[in-house]
Amino acid sequence: MTDAVAGFLDPALPLWDPEADDVLVVRQVRDETRDVRTFVMSPREPRRFSYRPGQFLTLELTLGGETINRCYTISSAPTRPGTVSITVKRVPGGPVSNHLHDTLKVGSEIRAVGPMGDFTFVEHPARKYLFLSGGSGITPLMSMARSLHDLSDPRDVVFVHAARSPADIIFRNELELMARNMAAFRFAPVCEADAAAERWTGYGGRLSLPMLKLIAPDLMEREVFVCGPAPFMAAVRAMLTEAGFDMARHHEESFDFGELARAEPEVAAEVEAAVDTGVKTYRVEFTKSKKVIEVAEDAFILETARKAGMRLPASCTKGMCGTCKSKVVSGSVDMKHAGGIRQREIDQGMVLICCSRPTSDLVIEK
Structure with a gap:
């Protein structure tokens, strides 16, 4: 056994702490499909990962001289703590996904923080689960499925995945293997069309309520977890509502991992309305876009900027993912984050604008 392998198998191995060393090294790159790739990573020094299946990492990347933060769900399982994996779909025109596909190779180093997030079945124990995923939204549910498989957990799981072909x-292949290994695990892929090399004979077309009832006749008895593009999750919500499902047992991932959250421009007058209520407002200037807005002392900077029509990088809007991380050039804020920023970054003047309220006039490098 090599010294490196022995180090990673040491039962006394300490946990990975991104506050102490946030650099992960790519150990393996796997092609899952023609445009989806998995990156297996571990710390530079032997460490163990501890997380709940379904959580995510936030990567820190430098593109064109600019620091960008993006969150990706962990697709590996905490039952195998020596490495951690993210699985990324190449998005046409997507700067981050293309950068990862084109530049990351074995030995590459990347900065990350986490794990974070509350989309996990660990918080919702049940006898029966229904996992519903669309496209690259499969990753958090795959982490959950891998965990159940590794633990030989007998709970009843129906895993439905919607794909183009x-x-x-x-x-x-791995999901089909799980279905063969575990009697209570069923995998039901749904494809819209045939592939060039394979005629599809399984569930075809788009997922619908009649199809869902056919796949899982006991749908109403299950705890449901959903992840995928926003239209997919909206369609599932509509199906479950139509079926009379108890939506307290419906859980969906709040991120769209394939793209940035998009602001919905609203009338700027809404932002200025706070002046008439007696609420104090502050001037917030964004240096790169040259935009200047007024933000009420009791309002979050990101939310107000969106209402003013600005499109700013953001994903969770809960202070968890770090996507909206920004440098405060001058001024101060009241920030209540949920783990998406490290103390040393705060000490350097970084804030998460999704969970920060102004306490003075501000200049933000954005």
């Missing part, structure tokens, strides 16, 4: 089913 059989060639686009991410983790297909």
Whole structure:
């Protein structure tokens, strides 16, 4: 056994602490489909990962001289703590996904913080689960499925995955193996069309309520977890509502991992309305966009900027993911974050604008 392997198998191995060393090293790169790739990573020094299946990491990247933060769900399982994996779909025109696909190779180093997030079945124990994923939204549910498989957990799981074609089913072979290994685990992929090399004979077309009832006749008895593009999750919500499902047992991932959250421009007058209520407002200037807005002392900077029509990078809007991390050039804020920023970054003047309220006039490098 090599010294490196022995180090990573040491039962007394300490946990990975991104506050102490946030650099992860790519150990393996795997092609899952024609446009989806998995990156297996571990710390530079032997450490163990501890997280709940379904959580995510926030990567810190430098593109064109600018620091960008993006969150990616962990697709690996905490039952295998020596490494951690993210699985990324290449998005046409997507700067981050293309950068990862084109530049990351074995030995590459990347900065990360986490794990974070509350989308996990650990918080919602049940006898029966229904996992519903669309496209690259499969990753958090795959982490959950891998955990159950590794633990030989007998709970009843129906895993439904929607893909464009059989060639686009991410983790297909592994999920089929899980279904063979575990009597209570069923995998039901749904494909819109055939692949060039395979005629699809399974569930075809788009997921619908009649199809869902056919796949899981006991749908109403299950705890449901959903992740995928926003239209997919909206369609699932509509199906479950139509079926009369108890939506307290419906859980969905709040991130769209394929793209940035997009602001919905609203009338700027809404922002200025706070002046008439007696609430104090502050001037907030964004240096790169040259935008200047007024933000009420009891309002979050990101939310107000969106109402003013600005499109700013953001994803969770809960202070967890770090996507909206920004440098405060001058001024002060009241920030209540949920782990998406490190203390040393705060000491350097960084803030998460999604969970920060102004306490003075501000100049923000954004």
